Amino acid sequence: MRLIDADRTLWHTARQRLFRPVDALFAALIVVVAAGVRIPEAVQYVPFVISLVLLGLPHGALDHLVPSRLARRAPEPRGMAFVVLLYLLVGGAVVLLWFLNPVLAFVAFILTTWFHWGQGDLFVEGTRSGAGLPSRLTRAGMLTVRGALPMVVPLVAAPAVYLGVFRDTTGVIAAPTLDLTPFFESELLRALIISGLVVLGAITFTATARARWGTPEGRRAWWGDLGEVALLAVYFAIVPPILAIGLYFCLWHSLRHIVRLSLLDPGSRECLSAGRFALVARRFAVQSAPITIVALGLLLALFLVVPRSGLSGGALLGLYLVLISALTLPHVVVVSIMDRRQAVWASEGDVTKKLQSGRRGGAALKLAPK
Ligand SMILES: CC1=C(/C=C/C(C)=C/C=C/C(C)=C/C=C/C=C(C)/C=C/C=C(C)/C=C/C2=C(C)CCCC2(C)C)C(C)(C)CCC1
Ligand SMILES: [Fe+2]
Numbered sequence: 001m002r003l004i005d006a007d008r009t010l011w012h013t014a015r016q017r018l019f020r021p022v023d024a025l026f027a028a029l030i031v032v033v034a035a036g037v038r039i040p041e042a043v044q045y046v047p048f049v050i051s052l053v054l055l056g057l058p059h060g061a062l063d064h065l066v067p068s069r070l071a072r073r074a075p076e077p078r079g080m081a082f083v084v085l086l087y088l089l090v091g092g093a094v095v096l097l098w099f100l101n102p103v104l105a106f107v108a109f110i111l112t113t114w115f116h117w118g119q120g121d122l123f124v125e126g127t128r129s130g131a132g133l134p135s136r137l138t139r140a141g142m143l144t145v146r147g148a149l150p151m152v153v154p155l156v157a158a159p160a161v162y163l164g165v166f167r168d169t170t171g172v173i174a175a176p177t178l179d180l181t182p183f184f185e186s187e188l189l190r191a192l193i194i195s196g197l198v199v200l201g202a203i204t205f206t207a208t209a210r211a212r213w214g215t216p217e218g219r220r221a222w223w224g225d226l227g228e229v230a231l232l233a234v235y236f237a238i239v240p241p242i243l244a245i246g247l248y249f250c251l252w253h254s255l256r257h258i259v260r261l262s263l264l265d266p267g268s269r270e271c272l273s274a275g276r277f278a279l280v281a282r283r284f285a286v287q288s289a290p291i292t293i294v295a296l297g298l299l300l301a302l303f304l305v306v307p308r309s310g311l312s313g314g315a316l317l318g319l320y321l322v323l324i325s326a327l328t329l330p331h332v333v334v335v336s337i338m339d340r341r342q343a344v345w346a347s348e349g350d351v352t353k354k355l356q357s358g359r360r361g362g363a364a365l366k367l368a369p370k
Contacts, residue, residue, distance in 0.1 A: 007263060010272050011127035014259045017277060022251045023228070026235045029247075033238050045313050047246030048320060051254075052296065057324075058284070059254035060331040061291035062261055063087075069264035070341045086333055091326040095302075098322055102170035103178050109325035110151055116332045117253050118147025121228075123344050124256045128221040134211035136345060141204035145229065148197050150248055153236035156194050159184040161241045168314035169321045172306050201229065242317070258284055260338070299323050 033039065051057055067079025098105040122143045155162050163184040167176060183189065205226060212218035236244055262268035262280050265287075271279040302323050303309045309319050339345060 008127060010263060013275060018255060023231060026231060029239050030234055039240055039243060044240050044243035045317060047243065047250055048317055051246065051250045053292065055250040055254040057295055058288035058292045059257045060327055061288040061295060063331055063334040066334050066338060070338065083334060087330045090330040090333065094326040094329050098173050102173045105325065106166055106170050112328055112332060114147040114151040116328060117150055118143035119335060119339060120253050120257055121146035123260065123339060125225055126344060128224055134207050138204060138207040141200060141207065145201050145204055149232040149236055150245055152193055152197060153233060154241035156190045157237040158241050164314065169318035172308050172315055172318045172322060295327065
C-alpha cells in the first residue's frame with residue numbers, strides 16, 4: 001500500500017519526533033531491567049493511572065467525531081448518534097458478559113486486544129513507505145504478529161503476573177469459578193505458543209520481504225518493521241508486564257492512533273505539517289476532554305456497581321480493565337470503519353476505484369504498483 005505523499009511525509013516526521021523517543025525509552029527500560037534493577041510494584045501501575053487522563057483513555061474519546069472526519073465534514077449529529085448508540089449497545093453487552101461469565105469475558109478481551117493492537121500497528125506500518133504492503137493474507141499475518149507481542153509474550157515470559165491480572169480482573173465481578181493455574185503454568189503450552197509466533201513471524205517477514213525488497217525505500221521499511229517487532233518482543237519478554245503494557249498502551253498504541261486522528265482534522269493537520277506537536281496535543285486534549293470526563297464517570301459508576309471492587313492496586317486495575325474492555329469493542333468497530341475507508345484491507349482494484357471517485361477518507365492508502 002502507498003500513502004498519499006503529504007501524509008507519508010507527516011508520518012515520517014511523527015516517527016522521527018514522537019515514535020523514536022518512545023523506542024529509545026523502551027530500549028532503556030530493557031537495559032535497566034536486564035541489569036537487575038527491580039521496579040517497585042507501585043511504580044508499575046503509574047502508566048495505567050496516567051492513562052486515565054492522558055493518551056490512553058482519551059485516545060478513544062473522539063470516536064464520535066470519526067464518521068464526520070472520515071467524510072471531511074463538520075461534526076454532524078447523525079454520525080455522533082451512531083457512535084453513541086454503538087457504545088451503548090456493544091459496550092453494554094460486554095459489561096453484561098462480565099457479569100454472566102467473567103472468564104469468557106476476560107478471554108474475549110484478550111483476543112479483542114490482540115486484534116485491535118495489531119490493527120493499529122498494521123495501519124501505521126502501511127504509512128512507512130511507498131513500498132507495497134503485500135497480499136491481504138500477509139497483512140493479516142502482520143496484524144497477528146504485532147497484536148501477539150503485547151498479549152502473548154508476557155504470557156510466556158511472566159505467566160504468574162498474567163495469572164494475577166486474570167484473577168484480579170475476573171475477581172472484581174465474582175469469586176473465581178475456574179482455576180486456570182495449570183493453563184498458565186504449562187511449559188508445553190508456552191513452548192507451543194512461542195514457536196507458533198516465531199514461525200508466523202518468519203513466514204510474514206519472508207512474505208513482506210518479497211513485496212518490499214525491490215527498492216531501497218522498501219528495504220528500509222522492511223528493516224524498520226523488523227526492528228520494531230524485535231524491540232517489542234524483547235521489551236515484553238523482559239520488562240515487568242503491568243509496566244510494559246501500561247506504557248505501550250499510552251505511548252505506542254494511543255499515540256499512534258492520536259496522530260492518525262489528527263491527520264483527519266484540518267486544524268491539527270496544519271499544526272502537524274508545521275511540526276508544532278505541542279499545539280496538536282493541546283487541540284486533542286481540548287477536543288477529547290468532555291468525553292474522557294464522561295468515561296471517568298462510567299468508571300466511577302462501575303466501581304459502585306460491581307460486587308467485589310476493592311482498593312488494592314490489582315483490584316483497581318482489574319476494574320479499569322473491565323471498563324476498557326467494554327469501551328474497546330465499540331472502539332474496534334469505529335477503527336475498523338476507519339481501516340475500511342482508509343483502504344487498509346483493500347485490493348489494488350478497490351483502492352484505484354476509491355481514488356478515482358475521490359472517496360479517500362483523508363489519509364487514504366493506495367497500493368503500490370506491482
Ligand atoms: C466515544 C464515546 C464514549 C467514550 C469512549 C472512550 C473513552 C473510548 C475509549 C476506548 C479505549 C480507552 C480503548 C482502550 C483499549 C485498551 C486496551 C485494549 C487495553 C488492554 C489491556 C490488556 C488486555 C492488558 C492486560 C494485561 C496486563 C495489564 C498485565 C499483564 C497481563 C495482561 C496481558 C492480561 C462514551 C462511552 C463516553 C460515550 C459514547 C461515545
Ligand atoms: Fe485503540
